[in-house]
Amino acid sequence: MRVLVVEDDRNLREQLVAALGDAGYAVDQADNGEDGQFLGETEPYDLVILDLGLPKVDGLTVLKNWRAGGRAMPVLILSARDRWSEKVEGLDLGANDYVTKPFHMGELLARVRANVRRTTDHASSVLECGDLQLNTATGQVLVNGQPIKLTAYQYKVLDYLMHHRGRIVSRSELIEKIYAQDHERDSNTIEVFIGILRRKIGADRIVTEKGLGYRLVNPAEGG
Ligand code: CA
Numbered sequence: 001m002r003v004l005v006v007e008d009d010r011n012l013r014e015q016l017v018a019a020l021g022d023a024g025y026a027v028d029q030a031d032n033g034e035d036g037q038f039l040g041e042t043e044p045y046d047l048v049i050l051d052l053g054l055p056k057v058d059g060l061t062v063l064k065n066w067r068a069g070g071r072a073m074p075v076l077i078l079s080a081r082d083r084w085s086e087k088v089e090g091l092d093l094g095a096n097d098y099v100t101k102p103f104h105m106g107e108l109l110a111r112v113r114a115n116v117r118r119t120t121d122h123a124s125s126v127l128e129c130g131d132l133q134l135n136t137a138t139g140q141v142l143v144n145g146q147p148i149k150l151t152a153y154q155y156k157v158l159d160y161l162m163h164h165r166g167r168i169v170s171r172s173e174l175i176e177k178i179y180a181q182d183h184e185r186d187s188n189t190i191e192v193f194i195g196i197l198r199r200k201i202g203a204d205r206i207v208t209e210k211g212l213g214y215r216l217v218n219p220a221e222g223g
Contacts, residue, residue, distance in 0.1 A: 001025050001046040001047070001156070001159060001160060001163065002025065002026040002043070002046050002051065002107055002176065002179075002180070003020050003025045003027050003028070003045060003048070004028045004029070004031075004036065004040060004045045004047075004064070005017055005029045005030070005048075006030045006031075006036030006039075006040075006048065006049065006050045006051055006054065007029075007051040007053060007054075007078065008031050008055055008165065009051070010031065010052050011068060012101075013029055013031065014121055015104075015105065016029075016108075017106045020112070022110070022207045023109055023139070024152065024159060025112075025178045026177065026178055026179055027090075027180055028043065028045075028052045028180050028181045030180075031055075031122070032055040032057070033055065033056045033058055033059060034056040034057050035056075036062055037062040038108060039181070040066050040071055040073070040084075041065075041071060044177070045073045046116055046119070046177065047071065047073060047116055047119075048074070048075045049075075049076050049078065049112070049211065050063060050075050050095075051078045052077055052078065052086050052090065053080070054199060060086065060089055060090060060093060063075055063077070063090060063094060063095060064094075066094075067093060067094040069211075071146060073119075074096040074097070074115040074116065074118070074119050075096055075152040076095070076097045076098065076099060076108075076112065076115060077097075078098070078100075078103075079091045079098055079101065080100070081101065084195070088187075095110050097114075097119075102104060104162045113136050113137060116136075116163070116164075117136075120163040122163065127159075127165070129162060129216055129217070130205075130218035130219065130220045131144045131220075132162075132201055132202075132205060133158060139155065141155070141158065141201075143200070143202065149202050150197075150199065150200065151198075153189075154193050154196055154197055154200075156177075156178040157178055157190070157193045157197060158173060158197055159168065160178065161173060161206065161214065165185065165216050166215065166216070166217065167215065168209050168212050169186050169214055169215070170191045170212060170213035171191075171213055171214075173188055174189060174214075193199060194206055194208075194214060202219070204217075204219040205219060
């Protein structure tokens with residue numbers, strides 16, 4: 001899952017980037033509205049955290065421009081406590097959620113998870129596929145009740161496949177969703193991650209759709 005943080009307060013931005021990175025998201029960042037708007041128009045984010053008071057272009061204008069341009073990714077706005085009218089305007093312009101500053105990082109991460117879930121149609125923070133379970137709140141993965149250890153990138157791949165269970169996910173889509181913008185990308189590593197995941201969770205859970213990509217299935221259901 002890939003997230004964009006648009007926030008001009010450097011301290012807060014770095015805290016957000018670190019916390020989201022620790023939680024398993026690939027994170028891009030912008031410190032002004034112009035760069036943020038451009039990234040949101042050109043990169044495929046699963047969620048954006050958007051501050052409203054931004055240099056160059058303010059957050060509400062950025063949001064308005066994204067929605068006018070058909071960009072539908074979930075947007076969580078950060079607003080100051082006393083600016084209730086901004087929240088209303090933000091929601092009316094198509095924001096999905098808001099958090100008031102100052103906030104607890106735990107609450108923000110929970111809201112990020114909830115909004116990503118809503119857009120991918122999952123009701124619970126524990127994603128399940130047969131006896132494979134991935135807890136998006138704790139990062140724990142269980143196979144048949146037994147915890148398995150995954151590296152950060154193996155987790156990112158499995159997390160994305162679990163969120164999109166049953167659907168074919170192409171290699172290029174995986175690459176765009178597990179790496180931040182400035183990360184060197186090598187499509188061969190996806191095959192390596194898939195190979196390792198198959199060994200750890202069971203080979204028949206990830207089906208290769210020739211020429212198209214991968215699909216996470218529940219072998220007990222026959223796909
Ligand atoms: Ca600001």
